[in-house]
Amino acid sequence: MSTQRKAIALISGGLDSMLAAKVILDQGIHVEGINFFTGFCVEGHTHAIRKQDKAKPKRNNALWCAEQLGIKLHIIDVIDEYKDVLINPKHGYGANMNPCLDCKCFMVKKATQWMEENGFDFIITGEVIGQRPMSQRRDTMNIVVRDSGVGERLLRPLCAKNMAPTLPEREGWVDREKLYGLNGRSRKPQMAMAQQYGFIDYAQPAGGCCFLTDESYSKKLIDLWDARHSRDYELDDIMLLKVGRHLRPRPHFKLIIGREDGENRFMDGYRKQFANLRTVDCPGPLVLIDGELREGDAELAARIAARFSKNKDQELVTLALELPDGTQRLLPVKPLPTAELKEEWYV
Amino acid sequence: MSRHTLDARRLLCPLPVIRTQNAAKKLAPGDVLEVTCTDPGAESDIPAWCRINGHEVIGIEHDAGELVITLRIKGAP
Numbered sequence: 001m002s003t004q005r006k007a008i009a010l011i012s013g014g015l016d017s018m019l020a021a022k023v024i025l026d027q028g029i030h031v032e033g034i035n036f037f038t039g040f041c042v043e044g045h046t047h048a049i050r051k052q053d054k055a056k057p058k059r060n061n062a063l064w065c066a067e068q069l070g071i072k073l074h075i076i077d078v079i080d081e082y083k084d085v086l087i088n089p090k091h092g093y094g095a096n097m098n099p100c101l102d103c104k105c106f107m108v109k110k111a112t113q114w115m116e117e118n119g120f121d122f123i124i125t126g127e128v129i130g131q132r133p134m135s136q137r138r139d140t141m142n143i144v145v146r147d148s149g150v151g152e153r154l155l156r157p158l159c160a161k162n163m164a165p166t167l168p169e170r171e172g173w174v175d176r177e178k179l180y181g182l183n184g185r186s187r188k189p190q191m192a193m194a195q196q197y198g199f200i201d202y203a204q205p206a207g208g209c210c211f212l213t214d215e216s217y218s219k220k221l222i223d224l225w226d227a228r229h230s231r232d233y234e235l236d237d238i239m240l241l242k243v244g245r246h247l248r249p250r251p252h253f254k255l256i257i258g259r260e261d262g263e264n265r266f267m268d269g270y271r272k273q274f275a276n277l278r279t280v281d282c283p284g285p286l287v288l289i290d291g292e293l294r295e296g297d298a299e300l301a302a303r304i305a306a307r308f309s310k311n312k313d314q315e316l317v318t319l320a321l322e323l324p325d326g327t328q329r330l331l332p333v334k335p336l337p338t339a340e341l342k343e344e345w346y347v
Numbered sequence: 348m349s350r351h352t353l354d355a356r357r358l359l360c361p362l363p364v365i366r367t368q369n370a371a372k373k374l375a376p377g378d379v380l381e382v383t384c385t386d387p388g389a390e391s392d393i394p395a396w397c398r399i400n401g402h403e404v405i406g407i408e409h410d411a412g413e414l415v416i417t418l419r420i421k422g423a424p
Contacts, residue, residue: 037361060361060388063395072399077365239359265412269357269385 005173006030007155008115009124010107011073012209013061015202016126016158019193021069023157024124027174031124033073034114035062036107038082039238040211061203068199078110079235086212087231091143096218098210100135101143108148115153122153122168128190129159129183138163158182158190211242220246223347227251227291236270240288243267246347247304253291254347255301257308273324277305280318280330284309299333306335348377355384356413363389364396367418371402376422379405384414393418 009021011033025031066073085106089099104127111123127136127144135144141163145154152167160169161181169176182189194202211217220241225231227248240256243263248254256274258264264286270276275289287305298321306317318332353370355363363384370380382393393416394404406417 035361037365041361060364060392060395062361063364063392063399066399067395073396075361075365075368077362 004030005122005168006032006120007122007124007168008111008118008120009033009071010111010126011035011062011065012126013065013203014126014209015190015194015199015204016128016131017124018065018069018126018199018202019190019197020124020126020157021065021071022197022199023179024155024174025069025071027178029174031069031071032120033062033066033069033071034111035073035075036078036082036110037075038085038103038210039079039235040082040086042209042211065202074114076110076114078106081110082106083233090147091140094133094213096213096215097221098212098218100132100213101140103210104135104140104144105147108144108150108154112148112150112153121173122155122166123150124155124157126158127156129162131185155179211238217241220347223248223254227254236273240267240270240290244285244288245308247345248347249300249304249342249345250291250294250297253289253293253297253301255304256288256290257305258285258287271322272326275321275323277302277319277321277331279306279309279311280320282309282311282314282317284311284317284319298331300336302331302333303336304341306333307338307341309335311335348379349375350379350381353380353382355382355386355389357385359386360388360392364392367393367396371400371418371420374420376420378420379417380420381415381417384416385412387414389416390414 007024007029009017009031011017021031063073085099085102089102091101094100108123115123127141129136129138155166155168158180159182160176160179162183165176168174224237243266244256244258246254246256258267267286267288270288275293277287285308289301302319305319306312309317311317312335315334316332317335318330320328321331322328351374353366355366363386367382374380390407397404397418401421403419404416405419408415
């Protein structure tokens with residue numbers, strides 16, 4: 001009786017990894033999924049903090065893929081370990097702060113550890129040669145194999161026919177003839193496969209699945225590091241980079257200004273960690289103050305906050321400044337005129 | 348069978364699921380876990396995670412902006 005072989009599939013939540021898992025499932029292999037949470041993953045309802053994104057489905061795409069495939073999914077928190085990937089990428093960054101190649105090496109390495117600890121035989125990814133400019137080229141895909149330490153146990157079912165046979169193929173665990181030979185940036189073959197398998201509501205993330213590929217987000221991250229003179233972060237830091245307007249009127253503090261009720265509600269959970277401002281006599285945003293308030297800074301911060309309130313054109317707006325120790329004081333201020341709100345303050 | 352609680356408030360997707368997954372690993376079949384969340388996405392994610400893993404959702408309640416999802420760990424109590 002032959003041994004039931006087991007594969008662990010990196011499931012990102014996108015179509016390619018889902019198809020790769022399906023191709024191997026159809027060969028009778030036992031497949032389970034693994035998904036790594038770095039803190040920078042873009043998910044439907046991270047966006048849905050904002051009202052403008054409410055129409056997007058509130059679902060975790062990796063979970064959705066696993067359910068469609070009928071496989072287990074292991075979601076692993078790698079927030080702390082991922083810091084070294086982001087802060088010291090051996091292979092550098094992409095167009096923004098995205099360390100895509102190091103990220104892929106890291107994830108395959110983590111999956112390799114998981115495979116060994118759990119008695120699985122090989123790893124599947126949805127990579128396709130030429131699909132991505134940094135992490136999915138033939139040369140960089142070989143680097144992933146080398147740097148992750150996975151050896152010959154990494155199978156890329158969607159482009160396997162364009163690569164040398166791996167251990168699962170040579171050993172006959174999978175039939176190489178039933179694998180694919182995709183290459184290039186075209187999405188048409190994957191869309192045709194999705195149709196063939198009946199996958200109709202798969203995620204099509206515009207702008208990728210990672211905040212680090214986003215120019216605006218990357219600028220905010222660099223600003224955070226510059227202001228603290230340290231390339232480090234905590235989860236709360238990187239979550240807050242996803243919400244609000246970020247203005248840095250002085251090098252030693254910045255303001256995070258809620259843009260709508262959803263963001264204000266989310267930021268409300270941080271009021272005990274940050275000094276914050278709220279309008280008292282009219283509707284206005286919640287404003288978190290990240291940094292140190294020196295002489296005159298509280299008034300400047302309040303004037304900027306008032307500029308984003310409903311009464312921005314009035315002579316006086318009163319705000320409550322609350323400090324992390326719970327003390328409060330009222331600040332009646334004249335809203336900062338738009339002309340004095342400097343463009344370079346926007347992060 | 349015992350009853351357990353998990354505070355996943357202020358956590359955004361997928362952390363409520365990860366915390367639920369990690370808590371469930373330490374529980375026995377039939378144990379009940381009550382997870383309190385504030386991310387509205389948890390209402391679809393935690394039940395999806397339960398379906399994948401064979402756990403049973405026995406209650407979903409909304410209370411003042413919080414979401415309480417109660418699940419029973421798979422297997423006989």
